[in-house]
Amino acid sequence: ATARIAQPAAPPPAALFRERVLTVHHWTESLFSFTCTRDPAFRFQAGQFAMIGLMVEGRPLLRAYSMVSAPYEEHLEFLSIKVPNGPLTSRLQHIRPGDEVLVGRKATGTLVVDNLLPGRTLWMLGTGTGLAPFMSLVKEPEVYDRFERVVLTHTVREVAELAYHDYLTRELPQHEFLGGMVREKLLYYPSVTREAFHTRGRITDLIRSGRLFADLGLPPFRIEEDRVMLCGSPALLADARGLLEGQGFVEGSGSAPGHYVIERAFVEK
Numbered sequence: 001a002t003a004r005i006a007q008p009a010a011p012p013p014a015a016l017f018r019e020r021v022l023t024v025h026h027w028t029e030s031l032f033s034f035t036c037t038r039d040p041a042f043r044f045q046a047g048q049f050a051m052i053g054l055m056v057e058g059r060p061l062l063r064a065y066s067m068v069s070a071p072y073e074e075h076l077e078f079l080s081i082k083v084p085n086g087p088l089t090s091r092l093q094h095i096r097p098g099d100e101v102l103v104g105r106k107a108t109g110t111l112v113v114d115n116l117l118p119g120r121t122l123w124m125l126g127t128g129t130g131l132a133p134f135m136s137l138v139k140e141p142e143v144y145d146r147f148e149r150v151v152l153t154h155t156v157r158e159v160a161e162l163a164y165h166d167y168l169t170r171e172l173p174q175h176e177f178l179g180g181m182v183r184e185k186l187l188y189y190p191s192v193t194r195e196a197f198h199t200r201g202r203i204t205d206l207i208r209s210g211r212l213f214a215d216l217g218l219p220p221f222r223i224e225e226d227r228v229m230l231c232g233s234p235a236l237l238a239d240a241r242g243l244l245e246g247q248g249f250v251e252g253s254g255s256a257p258g259h260y261v262i263e264r265a266f267v268e269k
Ligand code: A2P
Pocket: 127, 128, 155, 156, 157, 192, 193, 194, 202, 203, 204, 205, 232, 233, 235, 236, 237, 239, 240
């Protein structure tokens, strides 16, 4: 017989902050968000992501998560799907206030305003949990300083998956400091693909048909004026990228700003 010696759980490595869960909100059976404490030394730009996770069997188990919270907010917020057999999310979905979560010290990512050339309208096209980085960006005053108009589209399968819908339509426009900018510049455009809703369809189809532009009263994408941020599934990114590149849009990065930037939304395998 093999002797099993209990090992004391190793503390997380110094590359990780240990934070406390403050609140948990379950949007649907497969979607939740949570807030946690934030170490004052944790710095990030709106639109970036960090490694988030839990200690599992004495080791940190981490996945990439975009910050939903803005850089100036006291607490951190994250949006997550629940994957039944996902190594992390099958556990993370059960967190409660007071539990410990791990946050990687280094934030990174391409969905930052510095990676875009100057323009007039910023389009943020998100599907599913690809909304997360855009929640941070719509709370970032610099976004409104750089663009005359900001459009946030969020496409999901079912209405209940329109996370933060009430916040975006009711609270943010009344926000003490951001409200004025939001009311003047932000357009929120939710759409649903598999259920009745006032706006049905994939964002790529709504772009191709011209309905998105007609609904918002804006002209179709023009390379001189429009800048685009994409966040969603690999299929969405490929299709939307094709649409943009067909019009000559060039992808931006940290080394060279461009007309559009993309990031894959967190999906646990
Ligand atoms: P659909 O219901 O037609 O698949 P998911 O939950 O799979 O990440 O999807 C989130 C949303 O993204 C859904 O509304 C889905 O529409 C849409 N979607 C999936 N693939 C694409 C794609 N290639 N282009 C545009 N939208 C897509």
